[in-house]
Amino acid sequence: xxxxxxxxxxxxxxxxxxxxxxxxxxxxxxxxxxxxxxxxxxxxxxxxxxxxxxxxxxxxxxxxxxxxxxxxxxxxxxxxxxxxxxxxxxxxxxxxxxxxxxxxxxxxxxxxxxxxxxxxxxxxxxxxxxxxxxxxxxxxxxxxxxxxxxxxxxxxxxxxxxxxxxxxxxxxxxxxxxxxxxxxxxxxxxxxxxxxxxxxxxxxxxxxxxxxxxxxxxxxxxxxxxxxxxxxxxxxxxxxxxxxxxxxxxxxxxxxxxxxxxxxxxxxxxxxxxxxxxxxxxxxxxxxxxxxxxxxxxxxxxxxxxxxxxxxxxxxxxxxxxxxxxxxxxxxxxxxxxxxxxxxxxxxxxxxxxxxxxxxxxxxxxxxxxxxxxxxxxxxxxxxxxxxxxxxxx
Amino acid sequence: xxxxxxxxxxxxxxxxxxxxxxxxxxxxxxxxxxxxxxxxxxxxxxxxxxxxxxxxxxxxxxxxxxxxxxxxxxxxxxxxxxxxxxxxxxxxxxxxxxxxxxxxxxxxxxxxxxxxxxxxxxxxxxxxxxxxxxxxxxxxxxxxxxxxxxxxxxxxxxxxxxxxxxxxxxxxxxxxxxxxxxxxxxxxxxxxxxxxx
Numbered sequence: 001x002x003x004x005x006x007x008x009x010x011x012x013x014x015x016x017x018x019x020x021x022x023x024x025x026x027x028x029x030x031x032x033x034x035x036x037x038x039x040x041x042x043x044x045x046x047x048x049x050x051x052x053x054x055x056x057x058x059x060x061x062x063x064x065x066x067x068x069x070x071x072x073x074x075x076x077x078x079x080x081x082x083x084x085x086x087x088x089x090x091x092x093x094x095x096x097x098x099x100x101x102x103x104x105x106x107x108x109x110x111x112x113x114x115x116x117x118x119x120x121x122x123x124x125x126x127x128x129x130x131x132x133x134x135x136x137x138x139x140x141x142x143x144x145x146x147x148x149x150x151x152x153x154x155x156x157x158x159x160x161x162x163x164x165x166x167x168x169x170x171x172x173x174x175x176x177x178x179x180x181x182x183x184x185x186x187x188x189x190x191x192x193x194x195x196x197x198x199x200x201x202x203x204x205x206x207x208x209x210x211x212x213x214x215x216x217x218x219x220x221x222x223x224x225x226x227x228x229x230x231x232x233x234x235x236x237x238x239x240x241x242x243x244x245x246x247x248x249x250x251x252x253x254x255x256x257x258x259x260x261x262x263x264x265x266x267x268x269x270x271x272x273x274x275x276x277x278x279x280x281x282x283x284x285x286x287x288x289x290x291x292x293x294x295x296x297x298x299x300x301x302x303x304x305x306x307x308x309x310x311x312x313x314x315x316x317x318x319x320x321x322x323x324x325x326x327x328x329x330x331x332x333x334x335x336x337x338x339x340x341x342x343x344x345x346x347x348x349x350x351x352x353x354x355x356x357x358x359x360x361x362x363x364x365x366x367x368x369x370x371x372x373x374x375x376x377x378x379x380x381x382x383x384x385x386x387x388x389x390x391x392x393x394x
Numbered sequence: 395x396x397x398x399x400x401x402x403x404x405x406x407x408x409x410x411x412x413x414x415x416x417x418x419x420x421x422x423x424x425x426x427x428x429x430x431x432x433x434x435x436x437x438x439x440x441x442x443x444x445x446x447x448x449x450x451x452x453x454x455x456x457x458x459x460x461x462x463x464x465x466x467x468x469x470x471x472x473x474x475x476x477x478x479x480x481x482x483x484x485x486x487x488x489x490x491x492x493x494x495x496x497x498x499x500x501x502x503x504x505x506x507x508x509x510x511x512x513x514x515x516x517x518x519x520x521x522x523x524x525x526x527x528x529x530x531x532x533x534x535x536x537x538x539x540x541x542x543x544x545x546x547x548x549x550x551x552x553x554x555x556x557x558x559x560x561x562x563x564x565x566x567x568x569x570x571x572x573x574x575x576x577x578x579x580x581x582x583x584x585x586x587x588x589x590x591x
Contacts, residue, residue, distance in 0.1 A: 031450075166524075
């Protein structure tokens, strides 16, 4: 048969807590603050050592002070039907005692000696019961003392926390005080912390007898969340995004499948219509917020036109048409009108070039001012209309 | 980024990147060992806050010392030893760590009590969180000795040296810790048996 300790070991070794959301961010946050504190602490320690030496040399007898003993709970197991009873016994103090002196410092370099009440740990064995003690003020026995666990002890607002009372027993009454002005009476409540802050959570468990109750207190740290805000403006097919979130240490922008970092971003658009922008900010506490906005922009094609041409077959400016880098990217519909409004030339497709002739009569058009109307459609489906005047030179 | 921690080549890559200070790899390593190492730290402490303090300090040391890891043995074992050492440093500093010594006669009373079959089954079915909770509620001295003997496989001689106590004290504290833990587990099982949820 397996031994008790082997079963315990096997169970615990095969167990793993789930990863807690934000634990890594929290690790880095605490690491940053530790680094800052280090220097402050180092200087305090040095001053501390100096003052201690001075004080010990002058008045060494002050370090010894009287101590007090604590009362310990003793668990006594009775029979099966009544789970457990609590008894508080007076316990003899034994010789294990420790005294400790702490030295506090004030900014003006004056120092005072504070005596921490020395803790005395006692242990006493009575029949099957043993005593337990903890340094955290309250002596704890497991089942007849209020005690609870929580699924997270810190996080970003709004933070939902599942509390679980470990204390069980018949006719137990549970009173939870979540520290933010709300309470509950269930055994395992879920509470939502909406705002940042440090909250003390109290669980008071009342037993069968009305006057018997104990309390457990634990702390929940809720960090404030930033609010993602941004402005944008469009100029020459470029959208300039600018953060309006203060106190952020990280900014991320996301459009389509492009991600960039920084408090502003210049994004080149390729088409008219809706773009979905995601803006994600993170503050020093590791809390983040996302703002998602659809922006409507119109795209201006990079198409240029000359204002004059000379169709004399000399190889220079013999044709008129839209000037683009890559003709295959566009489809044009071009109409050229003379001064009287008669259409002298039209073409569909790419490239769109007018040779200066009347399309129907094949005769050269006379020199003068003509009007063009061009509709351009690119491969992305963008459609732009252009119109203007062109001077035909002969 | 998925890492197979059994594959030494992959582990080497992650470790090398961590040593160079690559944040992404450090995050991957942290997240991979968070759950298991939290269990280790929980065993040595009174509550989760304390456990997280040790975990924090432990991981700081892990990233500082990673260059000395040298890929002898498993990474998990190496990280775990750092966590255990951090925990031991932590409990040594505690002012309430006093080891009660007891006589041989008292130790005889601590002889292994046996379990009923159904009780054994119920321990196996118990939520592990609850068992960890009970270990946490052992007195600091019991907890230290119990953890080192059962989980860290140390001998009483090694524990005695580590905690600066004598071997007899280590033995008696271990026996008492075990008996205390058994008592807690059994009374918990009994309470649950009688309760209707």
